[in-house]
Amino acid sequence: MGMASEFRAFIARGNVLDLAVGVIIGAAFGKIVASLTDDIIMPVIGLATGGMDFSSKFILLGPIPAKYTGSPTDYAALKKAGVAMLGYGSFINAVINFVILGFVIFLIVKQANRLMPRPAPAPSGPTEVELLAEIRDSLKAR
Secondary structure, eight states, X not given: OHHHHHHHHHHHSHHHHHHHHHHHHHHHHHHHHHHIIIIXXXXXXXXXXXXXXXXXXXXXXXXXXXXXOSOTTOHHHHHHTTOOEEXXXXXXXXXXXXXXXXXXXXXXHHHHHHHSOOOOOOOOOOOHHHHHHHHHHHHHHO
8 A cells, every 4th residue: 555655646746747748748749740751841852852752762781582572662561571671761751850859849948948037146145255354354353
C-alpha cells in the first residue's frame, strides 16, 4: 500500500503531469512537421529539382534476393524484403524535419520570452565599500 501512495504522490506532482502533456503534444507536433516536410516542402523541392524524390534515394549494400519480385527502385519494398541499403534520402528528410522543428520551437520560445514578464531587478543593497565602511565605523565606535 505504501508504494501505491508514493506512486500516486509522484504522478500527482505538477511537473510530472506537465512533462506528460508536453511529450504528447510534442509527438503530435512532430507528426505535423513530418507531414509539412513530406507532403508540402519535399514536393516543392522535387518540383524545383526536376521531380527528384529524396525519400526514394538509396544505395544498395547487398544483392537483391532472387525471390524478390518488386521494383528494384522501390525503397520501401526493398527495405521490407530485408535488403541491406543506405537510405540517405530518408535521412535527408529527417534532417529537414529536425531543422523545421527546431526553428519552430525557437520561434515559440522567442515569442514566449517576449510575452513573459521580466523579473523585477533585485533590490540593490549597500556596496562592498559601504559595508566595509560601516564595519570600520562600528569597530571604531567600540
